[in-house]
Amino acid sequence: MQSPFRIVQLSDTHFLKDDALAEGGEGAYDTDAAFDAVFTHIAANHDPHMIVVTGDIADNGFTDEYRKAAEAFSRFDVPVNVCPGNHDHFGHYSARIGRPGVSTSRVIEIDTWAHVFVDSAAGTLLPQASGTVADPPPPVRLNSNGVLGARETAWIRETCDTIAAEHVFIWLHHPPAAPLGLTEDAAYEAEWRALLSELPQVRxxxxxxxxxxxxxxIDGCPVAVAPSLKNNFSMAPQTWLPPGYRSYEFNANGSWSSDVHLVDDERWPRRPFGSLLASLFRGDISHGELRQIIERRNAERTAN
Ligand SMILES: [Fe+2]
Structure with missing residues (x-):
């Protein structure tokens, strides 16, 4: 392989159908503009061998949002491989994202490495009598903080055994055991801790x-979390961040490194965020409660 093998990771692109409202509303970035800015920044600063996109490809899971995403990803002149997130409608995603150069491969072997692409919300899918799986009724998948389920867990284990790669890197939407109250999920964390104890090749x-x-x-295994293109935050200091991406270098000996890149621009100032958003990230209030508080404040403002 070309060593080091260079990958650029985008995540949470949240492409939005032209006439649709952003899920969650308040403060959502123009994700078309964010993608353009990120694409330009990558072209000017990196020379990746492959692009990876780790879910929340579409904001509402509409078929037109996947068409838009696929056209955007087709602009890269290197292969793009994607996996789904909790915002993705699995059926629409599976049917509409593929294009020449834009794929949903689940395993990509590169020399001593296997890159394994996991659906970290697969446990929400409903097995059908036909043997296929179907999306659960909304908002089950949307609200998922990550659930592998028995089928995906078995697939990860069996895949790692079958490919027998020296080094495995897991690409997925929900990072296991993220140190953020909002996304804390003991059951999901336990699924990964059990798998890691059986899969020493995961790097x-x-x-x-x-x-x-x-x-x-998590258990000595490094986790890299990418910036989003919809809205993006720093916890220390507590500020909004511009959209961005990560670059990676994978070496044949199993070592790897990664850096975060943010695309600063006056459209996305690094302004402080208040106690309400801080409460959300700590997990003190839910997204639904946040929405209710904002609506109540807006109504009070209008009344005054
Ligand atoms: Fe997201």
Missing amino acids: GFGGGHTHVPDDYE
Whole structure:
């Protein structure tokens, strides 16, 4: 392989159908503009061998949002491989994202490495009598903080056994055990801790979901969390962040490194965020409660 093998990771692109409202509303970035800015920044600063996109491809899971995403990803002149997130409608995603150069491969082997692409919300899918799986009624998948389920867990284990790669890197939407109250989920964390104890060849994870770029470890295994293109935050200091992406270098000896890149621009100032958003990230209030508080404040403002 070309060593080091260079990958650029985008996550949480949240492409939005032209006449649709952004899920969650308040403060959502123009994700078309964010993609353009990120695409231009990558072209000017990196020379990747492959692009990876780790879920929340579409904001509402509409078929037109996948068409838009696929056209955007087709602009890269290197292969693009994607996996789904909790915002993705699995049926629409599976049917509409593929294009020449844009794929949903689940395993990509590169020399001593196997890159394994996991659906970290697969446990929400409903087995059908036909033998296929179907999306659960909304908002089950949307609200999922990550659930592998028996089928995906078995697939990860069996895949790692079958490919027998020396080094495995897991790409997925929900990073396991992210140190953020909002996304804490003991059951999901336990699924990964059990798998890691059986799969010593796993060298790390690349995820998204939190919209808070971060680096940490689970059971000594490093986890890299990518920035989002919809809205993006820093916890220390507590500020909004511009959209961004991560770059990676994978070496034949199993080592890897990664950096976060943010695309600063006056459209996305690094302004402080208040106690309400801080409460959300700590997990003190839910997204639904946040929405209710904002609606109540807006109504009070209008009344005054
Ligand atoms: Fe997201």
